[in-house]
Amino acid sequence: MEKLHAPWSPEQVQLINAYQQSGSPLRLLCPHRSDAVGDTLFQALAPRTNKGLLHATAAGLRCSYCQHVQEWCWAFMTKPEPPVVESAGFSSFWALGTPNRTP
Secondary structure, eight states, X not given: OOEEESOOOHHHHHHHHXXXXXXXXXXXXXXXXXOTTHHHHHHHHSOGGGTTXXXXXXXXXXXXXXXXXXXXXXXXXXXXXXXXXXXXXXXXXXXXXXXXXXX
């Protein structure tokens, strides 16, 4: 899969954030969300369903809880209609990069 590096345009930021809120199993999460020390912080501050979910800014994806910044996202996240990926076994994983196709 192709990666897209920051900085991102306002339109790309909006599309990345929409994808991050979509519930897809391919959303990008903070790599520190399960650190032994940080996990207590995440459990206390982050909503259970979005634990460590990164939020897009022009400079990159930022964690609201530990301020980690990731400077890339998957290129398909910036498309107006990203592919749907089902969580059970990633049955639609093959469709990445081919919008408008269904498995």
